[in-house]
Amino acid sequence: MANTIEVKDLLDAGVHFGHLTRKWDPNMAPYIYMERNGIHIINLYKTSAKLDEANAALRKIAASGRKILFVATKKQAKDIVAEHAKDAGMPYITERWPGGMLTNFVTIRKAVKKMATVDRMKKDGRYETLSKKERLQVDRMRAKLEKNLGSISDMSRMPAALFIVDTVREHIAVAEALNLGIPIFAMVDTNANPRDIDYVIPSNDDASRSIEIIIKSVTDAVKAGLEDRKNEKGDDDQPKKKEGKADKKDAPKKAAKKAVASEEEE
Template sequence: MLKNIIRYPFNNLNSVRKLSALSQSQADHKGFVEITRDEALQHPDYFSVHNLFTVKDLFDARVHYGHKEGSLDERMLPYIYGSRLGHVVFDLDKTAEHLRQALNIAAHIAYRGGIILFFLRGSQNSHIVECTAKECNEYAHTRFWRGGIFTNSEKQFGAVTRLPDLCIFLNTLNNVLTQHTAIRDAAKMAIATIGIVDSNCNPNLITYPVPGNDDSPIAIEFYCKLFKNAIMRGKQKRLEHQ
């Protein structure tokens, strides 16, 4: 059972003060401040996911590559830097900001013992995603998704079933035209979602959209590595506070 109290050293007080007005009486003689788990959730970067990558790492992993201009979804315009040779280019500063938010929530879900389910459609990168989920001791689904598994789970499985606390979509389309059915089902059931949204995708139903390339194996491998590190950091903290 997780403890309700987490201790922070005084050298982190500047970020802790942003959360709430902590009184001096909360500090003990060992040089620590105690905050509740709910306040820890609002901590700007308790698991230090900010240090997992740089914008150059995103560039090297080809995250900035989008699709052709003609396939651009207008809802992706806020995340676009421009175009080159007829192909859309993502603004990697915005991608980095959204990706860090997604990694942070993934680490918090893991810290609180939540179930995380990875999704990917397409055989080219499915092995990478399945291996990542296995290494994290979580779950993955990389094949056809039958609608109603979330929304009608009791009849689908013949029993009351615990649904995932977080779904991570490494791509959000079933094919070139249609969105992954699980995104709609997760939204109906109020399940938090993280999604890598390419320039031809709709980010609106995703809780934490991450604009970027969702096709290249090097990009998918890069995302998987980051989410694995974030989840493992959350689980490690959970063990430390048991």
């Protein structure tokens, strides 16, 4: 089960610290509680409510068996996102966002397949037939693809949603998702425009502790959704087996009742 985070936990993690007031986006006004020492303070009660709303939606998506792509290329977020997304079995981008990642998904898939081709070459011996220079080129290509796309190698189709840390930095990812109508979940700081985001989580997207608490919460919701799917599949299988056995056991009884009923009618 996904745990509900208390407002105090968000406060302790510094989720409430926004940007300097001169760098704010006026569209974030509904989520700002006050201004202190030239910095906007985020309303954590709204953050908590929005986080619960986002978690419920992410849990449903995970329970349906679809993928959620996590995007965070900033230094303080990339390791946190990679760890938790991997733990939840979801794809993620923590290096450079490859242009056309979504809008030109077919080409990206072809690049991912190149990695599989190199791996097959190493297994079947074709790799050894290459010259030293060719092997070096192949290894470099494989390493580069692994660095940029290795984390999405299992994503065989378009993701059902994106979870983004810092929508200002990841504006290309936001634009591509909007173009394709893919729902966007995001940590949105006071310097960003929340209007294009489907599920806004107003929060500090610069501090590692703040990112950690939010990412852990959403990936816990994803894992809960995967658990729901697993249990649902188990429940679907169980009745079929029981019903089958029950029908076989009850068949002689039903036949006997029919016989009795027909004799009474005669």
